[in-house]
Each structure stands twice: as structure tokens, then as C-alpha cells.
Amino acid sequence: MRTGKLRNRILAFALPLTLIPFVATALAVYYFVVRSYQDQIEEEQKTLLAEAVVNIRREQEAARRDVTLIAKLPAVADFLEAVSHGNDISSAGLHAKEAAARTHLQLFFNQNPYYFHLSLVDAQGQERIKLSKLPESASLRSLKGEDVFKRMLIDPDVQMPVEQVQPHRFAPLFAHQVRRERFAGVAVLHLNTAVFERALRPLLVSHRLSTVLFDDRGLIFARSVAGAAEESGLAQINLAGEANALLANPALIASQREISGKDGSYLFSIFPAEEFIGFIEPVAGENWFLGVLRPAEMMPEQTRTFQAIFFVILLAAVSAVLWATARYARRVTVPLEQVAEATTKIARGEAISLSIATGDEVEALAAAVKQIAEELKTYQAELIKSAKLVTIGEMASEISHEIQNRISGLSLWIQYLDAEVEADDPKREYLEEMKQGLQGFIELLAALKQFYRTPILYWSDVNLNELVRESLPYVQERVEERKIDVALELDA
Incomplete structure (x- = not known):
């Protein structure tokens, strides 16, 4: 609808500017x-x-x-x-x-x-x-x-x-x-x-x-x-x-x-x-x-013959001007209609196929719309991924909460046993393993909470050597699969 109005406006401005001088010149010549x-x-x-x-x-x-x-x-x-x-x-x-x-x-x-x-x-x-x-x-x-x-x-x-x-x-x-x-x-x-x-x-x-x-x-x-x-x-x-x-x-x-x-x-x-x-x-x-x-x-x-021939030629010329103006208007408005249709599809999340080769600003506009569509597609994929991650985080939050409730009692019993068992008791070894396992599980829950919570970033001093040492275990499996030897040469 808008492009139709645009075409009408183009014709409304272009036709008088084209026809008035042409018709005036033709009538003057005729006179x-x-x-x-x-x-x-x-x-x-x-x-x-x-x-x-x-x-x-x-x-x-x-x-x-x-x-x-x-x-x-x-x-x-x-x-x-x-x-x-x-x-x-x-x-x-x-x-x-x-x-x-x-x-x-x-x-x-x-x-x-x-x-x-x-x-x-x-x-x-x-x-x-x-x-x-x-x-x-x-x-x-x-x-x-x-x-x-x-x-x-x-x-x-x-x-x-x-x-x-x-x-x-x-x-x-x-x-x-x-x-x-x-x-x-x-x-x-x-x-x-x-x-x-x-x-x-x-x-x-x-x-x-x-x-x-x-x-x-x-x-x-x-x-x-x-x-x-x-x-x-x-x-x-x-x-x-x-x-x-x-x-x-x-x-x-x-x-x-x-x-x-x-x-x-x-x-x-x-x-x-x-x-x-x-x-x-x-x-x-x-x-x-x-x-x-x-x-x-x-x-x-x-004179009558000349008059008839003149007005036939004038009518043909005016028709040609109208046709040329309408065609020029279509050259502008049809690509704009395609761009408008493409933007509507983008708004609905549909795929677009836009191919305009006019060699002017309209072609540049179409290329920009096409680039925006591709970027929006990338952003949409990232948003979907983020939404999935948010869902997973919410599930992890629920799970970690339930696990936290369950291991709270277990932690109390381990503390009780730690107080009752003597240091030289052979059972102390098993109790220490239980304490280490429970501590690792608590750390895992803490890491899981960091996954679904929005991190709060702040500036702090970081020891890069420690950061490298802590990050290396996370990629150790991939390094071994690709048979890559990693040698650490860190500053003291």
C-alpha cells in the first residue's frame, strides 16, 4: 500500500514536470x-x-x-x-x-x-x-x-x-x-x-x-x-x-x-x-x-490534414511519455516493494530471497537489508541458544537446590563422625575420603550455580600462571585426542 502511494507520488510529480513543457512546446509549434x-x-x-x-x-x-x-x-x-x-x-x-x-x-x-x-x-x-x-x-x-x-x-x-x-x-x-x-x-x-x-x-x-x-x-x-x-x-x-x-x-x-x-x-x-x-x-x-x-x-x-496528423503524433508522444514515466516509476517502486516485502518477512522471522540489480541507491538499500537479515539470523540463533541455556540454568538451579537439601544432612553426619572417630582409628581413612568426595560435590554444585547465574564482573588482580594452570585441565582431553604435547614455561 505504501509503495502504491509512493508510485502515485512519483507519477504526480514526474508527469507534470515532463508533460507541461512538452505539451506547451508542441502547442507552440502547432500554433x-x-x-x-x-x-x-x-x-x-x-x-x-x-x-x-x-x-x-x-x-x-x-x-x-x-x-x-x-x-x-x-x-x-x-x-x-x-x-x-x-x-x-x-x-x-x-x-x-x-x-x-x-x-x-x-x-x-x-x-x-x-x-x-x-x-x-x-x-x-x-x-x-x-x-x-x-x-x-x-x-x-x-x-x-x-x-x-x-x-x-x-x-x-x-x-x-x-x-x-x-x-x-x-x-x-x-x-x-x-x-x-x-x-x-x-x-x-x-x-x-x-x-x-x-x-x-x-x-x-x-x-x-x-x-x-x-x-x-x-x-x-x-x-x-x-x-x-x-x-x-x-x-x-x-x-x-x-x-x-x-x-x-x-x-x-x-x-x-x-x-x-x-x-x-x-x-x-x-x-x-x-x-x-x-x-x-x-x-x-x-x-x-x-x-x-x-x-x-x-x-x-x-490544414485539417496537418491538424489531424499533429494531434495523432501528439497523442502518441504523450502516451510514450506516460509509458516511459510509468516504467521509470516502476523501476523505482518495484524494487522498493521487494525491499518492503523482505522487511515484512524479516519481521515475521521468515527467510528472504532478495536479488535487485538496478545499479543505484535502491540496489545499495537492498544489499543493506539483506545484510541486516543475515545478521538478524545470526542474532536469532544466538538468542535461541541463550534461551536454551537459560532453560538449562533454571533446571540446574532446581536440581542443585534439591541436591543441596539432600547433602546438608549428609554433611552433618560426616561432621559428627569426624568428631567421634579418633585420629589413629583405621576408619579415619574412609572418613577422609568421604569428606573429600562431599567437598568435591559441593564445589560441583557451586560451579553449576555459576552456569545459570548471571555473572557479576569486576576488576581484580589475576595471577596468569594460576589461570593457565587452572584452565589446562578443561582442554586436556582435546589436547590428548589431537596428540598435542603441552609444555608449560611459566614465569616464577
Whole structure:
């Protein structure tokens, strides 16, 4: 029981001293590694967002360059000039110019698969040439009387989205005016939204970021959404309101707000997808934005994997520490248990068998206990012998007492005879032998009393010569048995 308590105390002291620094170090490493990894993930996300915005702007600029190139084609300008002069050109000449313009436009349109629709509109707003990759049933906004045509009289670079072409797909529109000496018309391109979705796709694939490309009116051009929960979250957002709030504060680079979804909280961030251009007369749809939706507590799959592996390793390490500590405690307590059991056996007078080889103080303690056991065994044998001697002494005392009582009367009769028998009486010889025999018997009884009585020791002068002479008869028989000759040479 005591050794069990000792083991518990050892574990109670050793485990905190071992585990606390280890666990603290492990958690610190975990925090810094995870934090560093999360920072790395955030940097990667920012890089991908920046790349997506750059790609979107690149496609916008490419579309602007293409529509500018179309507007500057000589055949296109000649055709619109001819249309603007009306009756000044023959019908055959007008058809020839239209055929030349259509040939150039068709060549460009066939070589660029990312455009849905190409239109050439004259100064009166009438669509003269139309090239389309859309089915006939698909509806496009008419350019006649719309802001696109009106804006061309003010600024040469105007872009506006058209109506929805397919579910969840919009085609941004780019236009550029055709001018010789005067305004002759407009060249219009409708860009396929797959171009923008291609730029948004890496954000969803690598980091599960749902993204949406929209303008300041809230019209969505392209989207890349993870699932139904994200769709539900996006449905709660007033895209036009968020865009106009960002436009109202030019100092903001981006805006962010938290929304609640059925699967948790989300953070919705808005970034400008193009440089804000201030026109003389602002027109809705001029500014594009990139919206990013992500879980508020987003943990990348790699972080979850690292977290799982880390805690498995930590659990294994803690288990190893517990096992090592318990084993070390047993290395101390098990020998102590053996020593305690040995001392219990010693107390009961039983034989012990103690063999401990730890090479430390416990082994020395076991050796000391073993030596004590051997000494106690010797002392026990001596005590048993002493007890036997005491018993014999008590018996001798009883016997000597009885003999003393018996020979007292005999001594009186011998004294009486000694007084009655004359000195020259022949019986005197026998009487002397009786007296000597009785005296020897009395001396024997006196020696027997010395055996069972505890001797009283005191200092006195001793004649060593006499002591040797008196002791020699007691060993005479052993000397003769071993055939040893004893020669006394004593000082005078």
C-alpha cells in the first residue's frame, strides 16, 4: 500500500514536470506552423484574386482593342461612310462595300471563339451587319435608342452588359465608334462569359472560394460557386448596393461584410474588377466588381490534414511519455516493494530471497537489508541458544537446590563422625575420603550455580600462571585426542 502511494507520488510529480513543457512546446509549434500555413494560404488567395482581376482586366482590354481594331478597318469605315451619304452611292456600290466589310468582320469573328455577337450600327442606330454564334431564339438587347449608342457621341470607349442570354450567363458588351471626318457608326462586340469564368475557376478549385463578377447595377456576368449553400448566401446580398457603397467611398480598396447561411457564417468581399473611370455623364454598368464568398471559419483541407496528423503524433508522444514515466516509476517502486516485502518477512522471522540489480541507491538499500537479515539470523540463533541455556540454568538451579537439601544432612553426619572417630582409628581413612568426595560435590554444585547465574564482573588482580594452570585441565582431553604435547614455561 505504501509503495502504491509512493508510485502515485512519483507519477504526480514526474508527469507534470515532463508533460507541461512538452505539451506547451508542441502547442507552440502547432500554433506557429498552422498560423504560418494559414498566412501562406491567405497570401496564395490574395495572389489568385489579384491574378483573377488581372485576367479579367486583360480580357476587357483585349475586347476593347478588338472592337477598336474593327472600328478602324478601312472596309468598315468605307461602308458606314457610304451608308451615311445615302443617295450619293449606287445600290451596287453599297452592296460591294457591305460585302467587303462583312468579309473582314467574318474573318475576325471566326478567328475569335470568345465572342457571342458582332454588330455594325450606322449613325442612325440601324444594325447593318450582324454576326452571331447564338441560336436564333436567343434574345439580345436592341441597340437602337439605347444608352450605348447615345454614349458613343460622348466617349469612344463604352461598355455595358446585355440582357441574359442563357441561365446564369451574361455577355458583356464592348463598343467603339467609327469615325472619318465625322461620326459614322458603332462597332459592337458581345463577349462570352466563359472567358471570365475561366479566370474565376482556379479560386474555386484550389481554395473553395465562390466568386461572382458583376457590375454596379448588380447584373452578374460570370460566377463560380461551390454549392447550394453558397448560392443561398449570394442570394442574400444586394450586389448593386454593395457596389455603389464602394463607389461612394473612393478611399476604400475593398469592402467586406458577414452574412449568415444555412450552413454557417460567410464573409463576402468586393474588389474592383477594373479601374474606375469617371465619365462626363456616369452610366450604369460602367464599373465591374469581383465578389468573393468564403466561410468565416475557413480551414483548408491541408490544414485539417496537418491538424489531424499533429494531434495523432501528439497523442502518441504523450502516451510514450506516460509509458516511459510509468516504467521509470516502476523501476523505482518495484524494487522498493521487494525491499518492503523482505522487511515484512524479516519481521515475521521468515527467510528472504532478495536479488535487485538496478545499479543505484535502491540496489545499495537492498544489499543493506539483506545484510541486516543475515545478521538478524545470526542474532536469532544466538538468542535461541541463550534461551536454551537459560532453560538449562533454571533446571540446574532446581536440581542443585534439591541436591543441596539432600547433602546438608549428609554433611552433618560426616561432621559428627569426624568428631567421634579418633585420629589413629583405621576408619579415619574412609572418613577422609568421604569428606573429600562431599567437598568435591559441593564445589560441583557451586560451579553449576555459576552456569545459570548471571555473572557479576569486576576488576581484580589475576595471577596468569594460576589461570593457565587452572584452565589446562578443561582442554586436556582435546589436547590428548589431537596428540598435542603441552609444555608449560611459566614465569616464577
